[in-house]
Amino acid sequence: MVAGLSCLALLATACAGNEPPEVDDSITQDIFLMDPDDGSNLRQITDRPGVDSSPAWSPDGTKIAFNTNRDGNFEIYVMDADGSNQTRLTNNRGDDFSPDWSHDGSKIAFNSDRDGNREIYVMDADGDDQIRLTNNEADDGLPDWSPDGAKIAYESDEAGNFEIMVMDADGSNKTNITDSSGSDGSPDWSPEGDQIAFISDRDGNFEIYRMTADGSDQLRLTNADGSDVFPAWSPEGDRIVFDSERDGNKEIYMIDSVNGENITRLTNNRGIDRFAAWSPRNAPGGPSIALYSERQVAGAQESN
Numbered sequence: 001m002v003a004g005l006s007c008l009a010l011l012a013t014a015c016a017g018n019e020p021p022e023v024d025d026s027i028t029q030d031i032f033l034m035d036p037d038d039g040s041n042l043r044q045i046t047d048r049p050g051v052d053s054s055p056a057w058s059p060d061g062t063k064i065a066f067n068t069n070r071d072g073n074f075e076i077y078v079m080d081a082d083g084s085n086q087t088r089l090t091n092n093r094g095d096d097f098s099p100d101w102s103h104d105g106s107k108i109a110f111n112s113d114r115d116g117n118r119e120i121y122v123m124d125a126d127g128d129d130q131i132r133l134t135n136n137e138a139d140d141g142l143p144d145w146s147p148d149g150a151k152i153a154y155e156s157d158e159a160g161n162f163e164i165m166v167m168d169a170d171g172s173n174k175t176n177i178t179d180s181s182g183s184d185g186s187p188d189w190s191p192e193g194d195q196i197a198f199i200s201d202r203d204g205n206f207e208i209y210r211m212t213a214d215g216s217d218q219l220r221l222t223n224a225d226g227s228d229v230f231p232a233w234s235p236e237g238d239r240i241v242f243d244s245e246r247d248g249n250k251e252i253y254m255i256d257s258v259n260g261e262n263i264t265r266l267t268n269n270r271g272i273d274r275f276a277a278w279s280p281r282n283a284p285g286g287p288s289i290a291l292y293s294e295r296q297v298a299g300a301q302e303s304n
Contacts, residue, residue, distance in 0.1 A: 039266030045083030055290035061283025065099035089127030103149035133171035147193040155185035177215030197231035221260030235281035
């Protein structure tokens with residue numbers, strides 16, 4: 001999941017952001033990799049003018065899809081997991097963003113505003129056969145494919161406030177599974193497909209929750225003064241990484257998925273670290289977390 005242009009459009013600064021980061025030539029706005037246990041071994045894998053964000057791993061761990069505005073507006077690209085062979089998949093006057101792979105790696109779901117508002121589309125992994133799955137006046141965003149490939153979870157304000165919706169992979173049978181008084185968004189399926197992590201502000205500010213895949217047993221996992229957003233499961237399902245501004249600026253943290261305990265801060269950067277995505281189990285390059293980071297081009301030394 002990830003910067004897409006979205007996560008609860010009403011709260012762009014605390015959430016995924018309905019607007020992408022603005023280009024700032026004094027910093028890098030690129031995709032990095034780091035080791036998942038402690039955030040060490042940080043390495044930059046994109047380095048182009050503009051903003052590269054929303055990294056999404058292919059199921060076999062060999063490729064990463066992402067969105068970038070290097071050519072003017074935001075489009076979906078794909079690259080090898082080491083950053084090589086960057087290839088553009090979409091090309092239209094609207095913004096395309098927030099890519100997510102199907103379980104077999106043959107399809108990519110994504111957001112686009114090419115037809116006016118934010119809707120969910122799907123395409124072949126090479127960019128062919130781009131098909132619109134949602135079609136309404138609501139804001140539909142942040143698609144996340146179920147591990148079995150049968151369903152896509154997403155956030156939508158079709159009901160008035162943002163809720164987590166689930167639909168069949170062809171766009172049929174749309175169902176609201178959160179139905180809360182707050183705003184719920186940024187869904188992420190667990191590796192086994194029995195749980196969905198998400199964010200909600202039902203208790204004040206945005207926190208990380210999880211629930212069973214049918215929407216039952218909704219449990220709050222974090223409780224901080226700053227907003228916690230963009231959850232992503234580990235491939236084993238025992239941990240969740242997320243963005244948080246609890247310590248001032250946006251950094252990446254990790255918790256146990258069962259109860260939210262054992263919180264670990266993985267990044268410590270005066271800029272912004274966001275949109276973490278865990279590599280699949282048995283990825284050829286070993287376990288990694290991909291993330292979007294804003295860091296100074298030159299000047300003071302920074303830790304991870």
